[in-house]
Amino acid sequence: MTQSIPLFNSKKQFKIAHLADLNIDDNSPFPLKVPDDFMLQMDLTDPNDPLLKQVLPLKIENQTATGFSTDPVHDLDFTPSPSLIHKYHGRVLLIASPKCDIHCRYCFRRHFPYASHSNTRHWQKALEYIQQDNSIHEVILSGGDPMSLSEGSLVRLIQKIEAIPHIQTLRIHSRTPVVAPSQAPITEFITWAKQSRLNKVLVVHCNHANELSEKTAKLFQQYKQAGFHLLNQSVLLKGVNDQVPILENLSHALFAQGVLPYYLNQLDRVQGSAHFEVNNSTALSLQQALRKKLPGYLLPKLVTDISGVPYKTELNKNQ
Ligand SMILES: *Cc1c(COP(=O)(O)O)cnc(C)c1O
Numbered sequence: 001m002t003q004s005i006p007l008f009n010s011k012k013q014f015k016i017a018h019l020a021d022l023n024i025d026d027n028s029p030f031p032l033k034v035p036d037d038f039m040l041q042m043d044l045t046d047p048n049d050p051l052l053k054q055v056l057p058l059k060i061e062n063q064t065a066t067g068f069s070t071d072p073v074h075d076l077d078f079t080p081s082p083s084l085i086h087k088y089h090g091r092v093l094l095i096a097s098p099k100c101d102i103h104c105r106y107c108f109r110r111h112f113p114y115a116s117h118s119n120t121r122h123w124q125k126a127l128e129y130i131q132q133d134n135s136i137h138e139v140i141l142s143g144g145d146p147m148s149l150s151e152g153s154l155v156r157l158i159q160k161i162e163a164i165p166h167i168q169t170l171r172i173h174s175r176t177p178v179v180a181p182s183q184a185p186i187t188e189f190i191t192w193a194k195q196s197r198l199n200k201v202l203v204v205h206c207n208h209a210n211e212l213s214e215k216t217a218k219l220f221q222q223y224k225q226a227g228f229h230l231l232n233q234s235v236l237l238k239g240v241n242d243q244v245p246i247l248e249n250l251s252h253a254l255f256a257q258g259v260l261p262y263y264l265n266q267l268d269r270v271q272g273s274a275h276f277e278v279n280n281s282t283a284l285s286l287q288q289a290l291r292k293k294l295p296g297y298l299l300p301k302l303v304t305d306i307s308g309v310p311y312k313t314e315l316n317k318n319q
């Protein structure tokens, strides 16, 4: 039977077959939020659709699981200024926007106090911090999702970053180009990029080949022509992409659109996401099987974020 649930911040309803069997949580503090482009890539008659599973709030998220917390990577311990995380050598991460176009159920920032940590008021302080430390050569815009800012605000921010002489590279981590390509910045942003002195990297976030479309292909092409290097990071998710053919297909589909796989992240152990976890030994076997199928440049690094460790750690047999 088909049922409807309302979408957060939208008059639209989400019509899904077999909804009654899914144990939806209508009252989640992190409500259902899905952009139209992403919805169009789903098969809403299939309750196991790999895209649907990434966004549907389920009651199971309310169960507490041992080892899962609200700030699993302890980012809050590394904030020299409210919207800035300086944890890795030479790179800082700036939380440019508190919002996302989508609410991914497994998101490690789902409990992060965004509102108090990403306010344009904080940018000035963050920029001053960056200005004063010339060991920093790369600024990473993250979030939330930096591409959920208005295009004007985004461009003004990156122009301020560009004005700091020791910054060589601007990196943007965003899920918008994949989940909401029609809303991604393309005018002022591309004009800026074409004449910028900075090295430019865009790390998109795609977990399954079904997320890619002609719209994403066209957008990626525009970013590439503007001088961006395109990389992808995925999160390994049980029931979504924890199978060799799915991951193999994802790498090829990304490459066909001009994107190289970068990281395959083990899930951060954030409260509410335990049902998505793939254990380390399964993750390693998947990676081993993938290694036999893919050229080296299409094999993402299987990494995990260990709190207190100032780099992404490649998974190995001892973990
Ligand atoms: C992941 C991450 C980075 C970037 O790491 P790379 O290995 O350079 O991709 C930087 N800062 C923080 C806090 C991170 O979590």
Ligand code: SF4
Residues within 6 Å of the ligand: 099, 100, 101, 102, 103, 104, 106, 107, 108, 109, 110, 143, 144, 145, 175, 205
């Ligand atoms: S787009 Fe990224 S930051 Fe936003 S909810 Fe999804 S995983 Fe989290």
